[in-house]
Amino acid sequence: MAEMTVEQLADAMYEMIKDAKGMKKYKATDLQKAMAERFGADKQACKQAIRLLMDSGRCIYTYFGGSYIEIPPDQPATP
Amino acid sequence: MAEGKKYETPKLDELEKGAWPSFVKEIKAAAQKSPMAAALLGQLEQSYNEKIGHWKHGGIVGVVGYGGGVIGRYSDLGDKYPEVAHFHTIRINHPAGWFYTTEALRGLCDIWEEHGSGLTNMHGSTGDIIFLGTTTDQLEKVFSKLTALGFDLGGSGSDVRTPSCCNGMARCEWACYDTMKVCYNLTMAFQDEIHRPAFPYKFKMKMAGCPNDCVAAIARADLSIIGTWKDEIQQDDELIKKFADEGLDIQRQIVSRCPTRCMDWDGKKLTINNENCVKCMFCINSMPRALAPGKERGAMVLLGAKAPIVQGAQLSSVLIPFIDLEDEESWNDLKQLLENIWEVWCEEGKNRERVGEFALRVGFGNFLEAIGLEPTPEMVAYPRDNPYVFYQTAKKE
Amino acid sequence: MERRTDIGPPHYTKFLPPVIQKNYGKWKYHEGVRPGVMVHVAESGDKLYTIRAASPRLLSVQKIRQYCDLADKYCDGYLRFTSRNNVEFLTTKEENIEPLIAELEALGHPVGGVGRSISNIVHTQGWVHCHSAATDASGIVKSVMDDLIDYFTGKKEVPGKLRIALACCLNMCGAVHCSDIAILGIHRRPPKVMANLSQMCEIPNVVAACPTAAIRPAKVDGKDTVEIIEEQCMYCANCFSVCPALPMADAELDGVSIWVGGKVSNARSQPMFSKLAVPYLPNNPPRWPEVVQTVRKIVEIWVEHAEPDERMGEMIQRIGWPRFFRLAGIQFSKEHIDDYRYAALSLKRTAQLHQS
Numbered sequence: 001m002a003e004m005t006v007e008q009l010a011d012a013m014y015e016m017i018k019d020a021k022g023m024k025k026y027k028a029t030d031l032q033k034a035m036a037e038r039f040g041a042d043k044q045a046c047k048q049a050i051r052l053l054m055d056s057g058r059c060i061y062t063y064f065g066g067s068y069i070e071i072p073p074d075q076p077a078t079p
Numbered sequence: 080m081a082e083g084k085k086y087e088t089p090k091l092d093e094l095e096k097g098a099w100p101s102f103v104k105e106i107k108a109a110a111q112k113s114p115m116a117a118a119l120l121g122q123l124e125q126s127y128n129e130k131i132g133h134w135k136h137g138g139i140v141g142v143v144g145y146g147g148g149v150i151g152r153y154s155d156l157g158d159k160y161p162e163v164a165h166f167h168t169i170r171i172n173h174p175a176g177w178f179y180t181t182e183a184l185r186g187l188c189d190i191w192e193e194h195g196s197g198l199t200n201m202h203g204s205t206g207d208i209i210f211l212g213t214t215t216d217q218l219e220k221v222f223s224k225l226t227a228l229g230f231d232l233g234g235s236g237s238d239v240r241t242p243s244c245c246n247g248m249a250r251c252e253w254a255c256y257d258t259m260k261v262c263y264n265l266t267m268a269f270q271d272e273i274h275r276p277a278f279p280y281k282f283k284m285k286m287a288g289c290p291n292d293c294v295a296a297i298a299r300a301d302l303s304i305i306g307t308w309k310d311e312i313q314q315d316d317e318l319i320k321k322f323a324d325e326g327l328d329i330q331r332q333i334v335s336r337c338p339t340r341c342m343d344w345d346g347k348k349l350t351i352n353n354e355n356c357v358k359c360m361f362c363i364n365s366m367p368r369a370l371a372p373g374k375e376r377g378a379m380v381l382l383g384a385k386a387p388i389v390q391g392a393q394l395s396s397v398l399i400p401f402i403d404l405e406d407e408e409s410w411n412d413l414k415q416l417l418e419n420i421w422e423v424w425c426e427e428g429k430n431r432e433r434v435g436e437f438a439l440r441v442g443f444g445n446f447l448e449a450i451g452l453e454p455t456p457e458m459v460a461y462p463r464d465n466p467y468v469f470y471q472t473a474k475k476e
Numbered sequence: 477m478e479r480r481t482d483i484g485p486p487h488y489t490k491f492l493p494p495v496i497q498k499n500y501g502k503w504k505y506h507e508g509v510r511p512g513v514m515v516h517v518a519e520s521g522d523k524l525y526t527i528r529a530a531s532p533r534l535l536s537v538q539k540i541r542q543y544c545d546l547a548d549k550y551c552d553g554y555l556r557f558t559s560r561n562n563v564e565f566l567t568t569k570e571e572n573i574e575p576l577i578a579e580l581e582a583l584g585h586p587v588g589g590v591g592r593s594i595s596n597i598v599h600t601q602g603w604v605h606c607h608s609a610a611t612d613a614s615g616i617v618k619s620v621m622d623d624l625i626d627y628f629t630g631k632k633e634v635p636g637k638l639r640i641a642l643a644c645c646l647n648m649c650g651a652v653h654c655s656d657i658a659i660l661g662i663h664r665r666p667p668k669v670m671a672n673l674s675q676m677c678e679i680p681n682v683v684a685a686c687p688t689a690a691i692r693p694a695k696v697d698g699k700d701t702v703e704i705i706e707e708q709c710m711y712c713a714n715c716f717s718v719c720p721a722l723p724m725a726d727a728e729l730d731g732v733s734i735w736v737g738g739k740v741s742n743a744r745s746q747p748m749f750s751k752l753a754v755p756y757l758p759n760n761p762p763r764w765p766e767v768v769q770t771v772r773k774i775v776e777i778w779v780e781h782a783e784p785d786e787r788m789g790e791m792i793q794r795i796g797w798p799r800f801f802r803l804a805g806i807q808f809s810k811e812h813i814d815d816y817r818y819a820a821l822s823l824k825r826t827a828q829l830h831q832s
Contacts, residue, residue, distance in 0.1 A: 094618050094763070097625075098586060098622055102604070103618075111538075130730070130759045131725050132606060134606060134609075176556065177559075178491040179555055180490070184541075198537075199534075199536070199540065200535070200561075201533065201563070227480075229486040248503075250503065250566075251516075263485070291742070292740050293559050295654065336744060337744075359742045386647065386649075387646050389685070391817050430681065
C-alpha cells in the first residue's frame with residue numbers, strides 16, 4: 001500500500017466524520033486507530049492530519065462530555 | 080462600554096455585608112463598565128430567588144486550531160438577560176507558582192475590560208487564570224492580545240490540563256525539588272497535548288515540593304509529583320532545645336505522635352532513627368528551622384487521583400518511589416513514562432475513564448507491565464490478601 | 477500579524493521579585509510575624525515578608541488593579557496568589573507591613589490565613605457560571621467565612637490547620653473529597669429525560685455514562701430515547717455531563733451535604749478522604765444559615781477537642797465517630813453507611829471500640 005500523505009489522511013478522516021455525522025462522534029484516537037487499520041498510518045502523521053483539519057477550519061473540536069472532532073455545525077457538508 | 084441595565088438585587092445585596100470580601104461587590108464593580116456583569120447580577124438574583132442555576136453548557140466554541148481553553152456557556156434566560164445569553168469562559172495558563180508583576184496583571188485586565196465582562200477568577204480550581212464571560216466574536220481577539228502579551232490558553236476537555244505547582248524553591252525551604260521549573264518544563268513539553276485534546280478524558284499534573292502537598296497533588300492530579308528526600312532529617316540540637324525551653328512538650332507533641340515512632344527525646348537531645356522515618360513532615364512542620372528535610376532531595380511520582388465521577392474518588396498511588404529531577408536522564412525518563420502511559424490509556428481507555436480508573440480496571444500489575452515499569456513493594460500499602468491470582472504460567476499453556 | 481499558538485505561559489522567572497531570584501532554592505527558614513504575615517529568611521540573611529489577604533476568588537479587573545496599586549506602592553510591583561486563592565504581597569521592607577495591612581483592610585480584604593488558622597475556602601463556580609451546579613458556591617463561601625472570620629484573622633486561636641472546600645456538584649472542581657470540612661452540592665432526584673434526547677445525544681454514550689447501569693435504551697412514541705431505572709440512580713449526574721437532555725437540577729430537592737475529616741498533607745497521618753457528616757441541608761439563599769451553623773458547630777468541636785496541630789480527621793479517629801456524632805448533635809442515618817464499591821472497608825471490623 002502506498003504511503004498516505006498527511007493531506008490524504010486528512011481527507012480520509014474528513015470523509016469518515018462526514019459519513020457518521022449525526023450518528024456517531026469520533027475522538028482523535030478513534031480517527032487515528034481507523035487510519036492505522038486502513039492505511040497503516042503512524043500516529044504522528046495522524047496528529048498532523050488532525051491539525052490540518054483544525055487549522056483549515058474544516059473541522060472543530062467539540063466538548064460535550066469529552067472532546068470530539070466534528071464538522072462545524074453551520075457549514076455545508078462538503079468543503 | 081456603556082453602563083448596563085440595573086437590576087434590583089435584594090438577596091445579593093445581603094452578601095455585600097460582613098467581614099469577608101464580597102463577590103457581589105466585585106460583580107457590581109465590573110457592572111459599572113460592563114453590561115454583561117450587570118446582567119449577570121440580574122440572572123444570579125433570579126437563581127437566588129428560584130434556588131436553581133440558569134446556565135447551559137456549550138460544547139463548540141473555541142479559538143481556531145485549539146480544542147481546549149474555552150468553555151462555551153449560555154444562559155437559559157437569554158431573552159430576559161440578552162447581555163449574558165452567550166457568556167463563555169476562557170482559561171489562561173497561569174505562570175508557575177502564580178507570581179505576577181503588576182505590569183502583566185494590568186495587561187490582562189486591559190484585555191478583559193475591553194473584550195469581556197471584566198470578571199475573573201484568580202484562579203480556577205486547576206490553577207488557570209479564568210476570564211468569566213464573553214461572546215463568541217471576542218474569542219479570537221482575546222487570544223490574539225493574550226499571545227501578544229506572552230500568555231496562552233490552558234487546557235479543557237479530554238487533554239492535558241494546565242499543570243500547576245506550589246511556589247517551591249521560590250519561597251520555601253522545604254522544597255525538595257524545583258517545582259516551578261518542572262511545572263514549566265512539562266507545560267512547554269506538552270503544549271500540543273494541552274491544546275489539542277486526544278485522550279479518553281482529562282489528565283491533570285500537579286507538583287508539590289514536599290509531602291505537605293500544598294497543591295493537593297495526591298488528591299487531584301492524575302500525575303502527582305511530590306518532593307521527598309532519602310537521607311537523614313537535618314537537625315540543629317541547639318534550636319531543638321530552644322523549642323523545649325520555650326514550652327514545647329517534645330515528648331508528647333512530637334515524639335509520641337510520630338507515625339513510625341522513629342524518635343526519642345531524653346529531655347535534652349532528640350535522636351531520630353532515620354531508617355524508620357517515612358518523611359511525613361510532621362516533626363519538621365512543628366519545629367521549623369530546628370529540623371529540616373535531608374540533603375539528598377528529589378521527588379516521588381504517583382498516579383491516578385481523581386474526584387468521584389465516574390467510578391468513585393481515588394488518591395494517587397506510587398509509580399516511582401524516588402527520582403532526581405535535576406538529572407537530565409531522569410527528566411527524559413519522566414517524559415517517556417508519560418508518553419507510555421498516554422499510549423496505553425489512549426489505546427484501551429474508555430470515554431471519560433480517567434487513567435487511575437483505567438489502571439484499576441485492567442489491573443494495576445498489567446498496567447505497569449504495559450507502561451514498562453517493574454512492580455516494586457513501594458507501590459502497594461500491602462500485597463494482595465485475596466488468592467484469586469491470574470497466574471501467568473497457567474495462561475501460557 | 478502572524479497568529480501565534482502554543483507559546484505556553486510566560487516564564488515564571490520574569491515575575492519573581494529580585495530577592496526571590498537572588499535566593500531561589502536558598503531559603504533557610506520561615507516563621508510567623510503576626511497573623512497573616514510570615515517572614516522567610518535566606519541563607520544570605522535576606523528577608524522576605526509575605527502579607528496574605530483574603531480574596532473572594534471572583535475578582536473584577538477593578539479590584540485586580542487596586543491590588544496592583546498596592547503592590548506598586550509597597551512591593552516594587554510584585555505579588556502572587558496562593559493555591560487557596562488568597563492574594564499575597566511580597567516585600568523586603570518590614571516597615572511596609574503595617575501601612576499595607578491598613579490599606580488592605582480599608583479595601584475590605586482582611587489579612588490572615590497563615591499557620592494555625594482557617595484559611596480561604598477553595599470553591600467552584602456555582603450559580604454564577606456553572607451549568608451543573610446543585611447550589612451556589614460564592615454565596616455559601618461568603619456566608620461561612622463571614623461567620624469564621626476571627627479564625628482567619630487570628631483573633632480567635634485554633635489548634636492547627638483546618639481546610640474547608642466547597643464543590644457545587646459531584647464533579648468536584650475543588651479538592652473537596654480530601655478536606656477537613658467539605659461542603660458539597662447534591663442533587664436528589666434522577667434525571668428527567670427530555671423529549672428531544674436522541675437529537676442531542678448519542679444513546680450508546682448516554683447508556684455507557686452511568687456507573688450503576690441505571691440507564692437503558694428505550695423507544696417512546698416510536699422515537700429512540702433512554703429510560704432511567706430510578707431506584708438504581710445515585711444522582712451523580714455523569715449522564716448529564718455527557719448529555720444535556722438529562723437535566724438533574726431541582727429547586728426544592730437540591731441542596732448541600734457536609735463531609736469531614738479529609739486531608740491531603742502527609743504530615744503525621746496519611747492523606748484521607750472526607751467522610752459524610754450531614755447528608756442533606758437545604759439550599760437557603762442568600763445566607764444558607766443551616767450550612768453556616770453546621771460548619772461552625774463542627775469547627776467548634778475541633779477547636780475544643782483537637783490537640784495541637786491535630787487535623788479534624790486525626791481527632792475523630794482518636795475520639796471515635798460515635799463521639800463525634802454525639803458532640804455534633806448529628807443523627808446517624810442509613811445514608812451514612814456506604815453502599816458503593818468499597819463499602820465493606822468502611823464497616824467496623826474489630827472489637828476495638830470506644831464504649832463510653
